[in-house]
Amino acid sequence: MTLQEFFQENPRGALAFSGGVDSAYLLYAAASWGQDWRAYYVKSPFQPDFEWQDALRLAEEQGVPMTTLPVDVLEELLVAENSPERCYYCKKAIFRRIMEEAGKDGYSLLIDGTNASDDAGDRPGMRALRELSVRSPLRECGLSKDAIRRLSKEAGLFTWDKPAYACLATRIPTGISITKELLRRTEEGEDFLFSLGFSDFRVRMTPEGGAKLQLPAGQLPKLLKERQKVLCKLKEYYPSVVLDLEVRHE
Structure with a gap:
């Protein structure tokens, strides 16, 4: 058919x-x-x-x-x-x-x-x-x-x-209760990265409450260039920010 x-x-x-x-x-x-x-x-x-x-x-x-x-x-x-x-x-x-x-x-x-x-x-x-x-x-x-x-x-x-975009709930580790506040942090953090020109990325929360960035390898040089801006913004929402070098999306 x-x-x-x-x-x-x-x-x-x-x-x-x-x-x-x-x-x-x-x-x-x-x-x-x-x-x-x-x-x-x-x-x-x-x-x-x-x-x-x-x-x-x-x-x-x-x-x-x-x-x-x-x-x-x-x-x-x-x-x-x-x-x-x-x-x-x-x-x-x-x-x-x-x-x-x-x-x-x-x-x-x-x-x-x-x-x-x-x-x-x-x-x-x-x-x-x-x-x-x-x-x-x-x-x-x-x-x-x-x-x-x-x-x-x-x-x-x-x-x-348009890059694939899984719902915001996928950024929060299984077993950690989802709240509107956690979703708000995620959306605002990702909106900021979008505003800097990044695409097809994720800002995930770690089990400890920090942020884990996942983005395509080709955007790593840009991330290093914008490192201070990214850290400054994301630390408004997360106590720590790390980079995941094994990028997996869903």
Whole structure:
């Protein structure tokens, strides 16, 4: 099945929209080949503001209506306590909220931007999607992350080269309770690095409460040049700052 065929067979529905590379291309496809689709963006403490701004811009450019749903995921105790199953409970809360709102709008089909490169396995978030019967057209149609970036560039989407960006909760070690204050520190620290021109990086909290920087090797010279600025800013939020030379992202 091609993506065009998917939307011809499913002309209307709801799209769980994040503003990232995958859901942006899915939104473009829905606008191109669908008939009646609405995007739903969940605005929670786990998402930085720039993601919401990107989502708003994309929806406007593609002419697809978008509903913003404020959801305080930290009200879910099983999310806030940050166990290894956090993503499962978070996805459940978010997608149930979208399904509730989409149902009121008359949509019974909900899709998301999971692609063919994503490891299906038994990852908590993927398990939640299966249990809620959320469909993933990009995955069903065999579209990998590289293919989606290429197609997004051809479609003129500004997200085609947007770095992957996992939610802010991934910066906090499993087992340490997530608070809005910890998320605020993370977002403000990363916003500062963005303002200096860094990209595709993470500011993670160590189990001891310090900051651990992860960034591409090609940006290390820039980090050394901006070392004092980075230390000065991050020490407003963290007692120590270290550099991780074994960069791993999710």
